[in-house]
Amino acid sequence: MNQPKEIALRDVTQTFRGGALSAIGGELVAVDRVSFTLSSDPSRITSLVGESGSGKSTIARIILGLQRPTGGTVTYNGKDIFCLEGRDYDTYRRDVQPVFQDPYGIFNPFYRVDRIFWRPIEKFGLATGKARGLRLIEESFEAVDLRPADVLGRYPHQLSGGQRQRVMLARVHMLRPAFIIADEPVSMLDAAIRVMFLNVQLDFREKYGMTTLFITHDLSTAYYLGGETMVISQGRIVERGRAEDVITRPAHPYTQQLIASVPEPDPDARWTDRIEVSEQTAEVKSASRDRCLFAERCPHVKERCWKTRPAMMDVRTGHVAACYLYGAASHEESRDAAVTH
Template sequence: MAAEEPLLRVEHVTRSFPRPRAEGGGLLHACDDVTFDLGREGAEIVSLVGESGSGKTTLARLILGLDRVDGGHIRYRGRSLATLGARDWLAHRREVQAVFQDPYGIYNPFYQVDRVLEQPLRRFRLASGRADERRRMEEALGAVDLRPADVLGRFPHQLSGGERQRIMLARLYLIRPRLIVADEPVSMIDAALRTMFLNILLDLRQEGMSCLFITHNLQTAFYLGGRCLVLYRGRLVEAGQVDDILSHPAHPYTRMLMDSVPSADPGQRWKDEIPARAVESGQAPLPTACAFVDRCPAAMAICRAERPRLRQTHTGQHAACFLYDPAHTGLGDANRTPQACPDTLVGG
């Protein structure tokens, strides 16, 4: 990997699905020209937030290689996934690991949960023998506060959702991937376990593992810190340091996500959960307009005529909104020095 290559680069990625005729037919752009980097300067956690249907899981599946892009590229360590051969995919599957909301689906109900830990050890040849396998499994379970005697030898249905999720974390300890793609991993577990889960991710980052963390819960993104990407109807509408976005949400959509009631506790200024709303029930956004225009209190004529690109705001993050383009607002405010977002970097 060239020194300047980020671990992951999502480059103008588009993925569309046919829309049912009852909804007007045509194509639904689940991901629409999405560009961002992750891990340019060492391991990092980037949160991806957006309401239901905004394209988060679609993006996760593309990065994991479970689906293919229609346009653009996903580059992992500098190489487009479209060019990987069978051996490269084995390495990719080891280095890029998924954690899903409820991992029940990846457990085979007929096998003891041990298999979830044994399989990667064998597939990726990580242990030197049976005894080493057992030692590694016990060590990994200990790292996530599980007693081997409580979980090994059991079947998936005999464990709680939190225990199943912790075993997935233990699996990460065993595999030590470079990139974790976590899709709503804490939305079904209780608050104490949620904190533990997030702390483990922060520890893993210290050990050199990066993470794309998908969440509806903006407080979770705040807890993790680092960079945050806001996705709306398949498009990135805001990107930057989560602290900057928290204190000065730039895009009207991001502002809408914030609690309107001011609070002394900055962590409490986020709405707890983004409402799950069927945003696709209306007309598909025009390719030549802002996707938020119909809901935007600040919409201008230009917002219906042109698609806004990510531009840097005066508070440091990037927002895809003409409010940050003096050519359209006519503000010419010296404090606003928007620049087109460099193609190579969003945030960072």
């Protein structure tokens, strides 16, 4: 039996210097000691949901190896992804595939789109001979509802945004990676194509066992996909659990406020359109983050919330929240305990 494959983030941190904050010796903490694991067994969809600027794309870039974090580790099957070489590196590049909002940037404008299929066919030996390669490409197009005649032989600028997205999905279908890292792939698509795209994503999990990290602003998208939902705020994961639980029975006061602020009748409501995001001050970003960052806005705030950062605490089976309403452990204490045991 094959060993499950695993992407593990441990205390991943990304800080940035530059801009106004540097002048006062501060830095922007985009991702703050984030830990989670994506496993191929069982395959599942995990949505990472959060407001604009909460650190979602930074996490995606780090997992894809495009950016080395300033702290923490990302491992693939136990090996640091930033130290992979040779065959291990090739395996990672094949097993973990990105899908971006509009993949225009990753198409080379001078080549026909066919090339992004032929290159992996040759590199990974997916098919022998032109006829078999073409059959493979056509099968992948069918899986995402694209007609080969509409796309093959064309240049990227000759395709619509929706077609470019589907071409990327067709490539994912052809490569059958263990993991998909999808950063806001549907936010620029109209409603009908969006639903089709999400259904293809669900199909990929069911038929081929692909595990997806699906990044979105949109709660209804996370709900539609099911699986697991992680809520991120100011670079920290504050809650995670089954999508249905997190969205219908949110535990963290931050998630509760977010969900309350999305008007019922509009399932397409984007959080950023609706929610007053309290501006992080330079002081908050540069000075003490050793506390709950929601303290200013929380109706349940206690003294402790200002002094130490809460650990992830059990709310119910398979559902955790970083909030002192559910226990007393601080982030530091729980980390020390994990190291000692």
